[in-house]
Amino acid sequence: MTTGHQLRLYNSLGRRIEDFSPSAAVTGMYSCGPTVYAFPHLGNMRAYVFADTLRRGLRWKGIPVRHVINITDVGNAVADTDTGEDKLEVAAARERRSVDDIAAFYTRAFFDDMAALNILPPDEYPRATAYVGQMIEFATRLEERGYTYRLPSGLYFDTAKVPDYGALALLDVEGQREAARVEHVEGRRRKTDFALWRTEGPGQRRIMRWDSPWGPGAPGWHLECSVMSIALLGPHFDIHTGGVDHRELHHVNEIAQSEAWLGDGQPWVRYWLHNEFLQLGAQKMAKSAGGAPRLADLTEAGYHPMAFRLFLLGGHYRSQLDFTVTALDAAQATLQRLVTRVQPLRPLPDADTLAIATARISDRDAVAAKLLDQIDAAIAADLNTPKVLAILQDTLREPAITRNGQGVIVAACDALLGLGLASLDPRDLDGRRDTASLTTGERQAIEKLVAERTEARAEQDWARADQIRVELEQLGVQVTDTPDGPTWDLR
Numbered sequence: 043m044t045t046g047h048q049l050r051l052y053n054s055l056g057r058r059i060e061d062f063s064p065s066a067a068v069t070g071m072y073s074c075g076p077t078v079y080a081f082p083h084l085g086n087m088r089a090y091v092f093a094d095t096l097r098r099g100l101r102w103k104g105i106p107v108r109h110v111i112n113i114t115d116v117g118n119a120v121a122d123t124d125t126g127e128d129k130l131e132v133a134a135a136r137e138r139r140s141v142d143d144i145a146a147f148y149t150r151a152f153f154d155d156m157a158a159l160n161i162l163p164p165d166e167y168p169r170a171t172a173y174v175g176q177m178i179e180f181a182t183r184l185e186e187r188g189y190t191y192r193l194p195s196g197l198y199f200d201t202a203k204v205p206d207y208g209a210l211a212l213l214d215v216e217g218q219r220e221a222a223r224v225e226h227v228e229g230r231r232r233k234t235d236f237a238l239w240r241t242e243g244p245g246q247r248r249i250m251r252w253d254s255p256w257g258p259g260a261p262g263w264h265l266e267c268s269v270m271s272i273a274l275l276g277p278h279f280d281i282h283t284g285g286v287d288h289r290e291l292h293h294v295n296e297i298a299q300s301e302a303w304l305g306d307g308q309p310w311v312r313y314w315l316h317n318e319f320l321q322l323g324a325q326k327m328a329k330s331a332g333g334a335p336r337l338a339d340l341t342e343a344g345y346h347p348m349a350f351r352l353f354l355l356g357g358h359y360r361s362q363l364d365f366t367v368t369a370l371d372a373a374q375a376t377l378q379r380l381v382t383r384v385q386p387l388r389p390l391p392d393a394d395t396l397a398i399a400t401a402r403i404s405d406r407d408a409v410a411a412k413l414l415d416q417i418d419a420a421i422a423a424d425l426n427t428p429k430v431l432a433i434l435q436d437t438l439r440e441p442a443i444t445r446n447g448q449g450v451i452v453a454a455c456d457a458l459l460g461l462g463l464a465s466l467d468p469r470d471l472d473g474r475r476d477t478a479s480l481t482t483g484e485r486q487a488i489e490k491l492v493a494e495r496t497e498a499r500a501e502q503d504w505a506r507a508d509q510i511r512v513e514l515e516q517l518g519v520q521v522t523d524t525p526d527g528p529t530w531d532l533r
């Protein structure tokens with residue numbers, strides 16, 4: 043499968059495209075996971091579709107990966123500041139549930155979205171609450187080495203002790219010291235200094251609290267990721283991913299504390315990869331008028347989760363994408379066309395037999411061999427998924443390719459893009475909703491119209507009956523008159 047193009051990735055550390063060469067037999071890869079106090083929105087999920095694309099690219103290049111995504115179930119203060127209330131505790135109070143219930147509920151919601159988007163499950167999903175002991179040990183070592191100072195509000199990392207602090211963010215520390223975007227903390231020496239441990243204030247009693255050498259409290263958010271990644275991937279590993287917003291602060295702080303803790307003068311992680319934002323701004327899905335749209339809003343509106351995945355992969359991960367209904371409609375239509383054209387080619391080679399199938403077809407079909415080389419070149423060039431998608435579409439229109447060759451190319455693209463083309467049913471994609479997906483309100487509104495139509499017919503008011511039928515059709519409802527009265531279904 044590896045037809046020879048060197049894999050090159052954009053490393054945020056240094057801001058340049060570099061050859062990727064693994065430093066170990068198995069590549070360690072850590073992706074910052076969700077804080078489980080609310081439903082993940084579509085923008086959040088872009089980070090995991092990106093991490094999954096990277097994993098699939100590495101798999102294509104024959105590079106084994108051990109992937110970790112953490113679940114932050116404590117210790118992330120509201121607005122990602124060092125002080126103030128904990129997001130989980132705020133959510134628990136708002137929803138009148140325990141913090142454990144909140145964490146379990148929103149972790150499940152995150153897993154559901156991961157599965158719906160066909161994201162390969164990571165090898166580990168560590169939960170922060172299971173690592174608090176190790177976080178305390180980690181911070182203790184930093185204190186022993188003189189990297190910290192104590193304040194009444196907690197234990198702080200002294201960023202002045204790290205000469206290249208902020209290199210990842212190309213951070214101007216002097217500038218940031220003046221910047222007003224960082225909250226004021228009494229006694230903090232530099233605005234870039236951050237809490238390793240958040241000690242309870244006088245009269246404050248957190249729900250989630252642990253004893254520590256710095257008083258009862260909770261770990262700082264940045265500390266969690268350093269500790270869990272090192273615990274599961276070893277002191278140094280190759281790849282760390284996250285949204286581009288993490289590049290400026292969270293990852294800067296992870297690097298500072300981890301390199302201080304290691305003390306070996308080596309870079310902690312070799313490659314830092316960040317995905318750009320999904321702009322959710324202008325157009326919101328009807329259902330989520332209050333907040334950012336979720337995957338469930340799309341599926342309830344008749345879109346397939348793979349249409350959203352295809353929409354994301356139609357842009358490069360380092361490009362900002364605007365989420366619009368028009369773009370999503372186009373993605374759903376493209377997916378429908380792909381699935382319809384792929385169907386006669388089934389069964390496709392699966393992930394296990396793909397390597398053999400590509401090697402065989404390369405010997406027998408020159409057109410397929412050329413397309414495979416183009417696919418390899420595209421994915422090796424910093425994961426150019428829009429290009430892979432274009433090759434896939436060209437392949438299905440290419441008259442000179444054998445049918446077997448087409449099947450192999452489709453399977454190769456599918457292994458990289460993760461659209462599930464081998465198993466998607468065109469009927470899943472016609473936007474049809476089944477009646478079970480209707481809300482009680484929608485169902486009542488439809489039944490009211492059907493009853494009004496029946497009444498109009500009984501009164502022989504055909505014009506009115508016809509007008510209601512048109513209204514129902516616009517809602518996607520088909521009414522059938524039977525001897526027992528009218529029945530209805532979604533078209």
Ligand SMILES: [Zn+2]
Binds near residue numbers: 073074267292
């Ligand atoms: Zn993190």
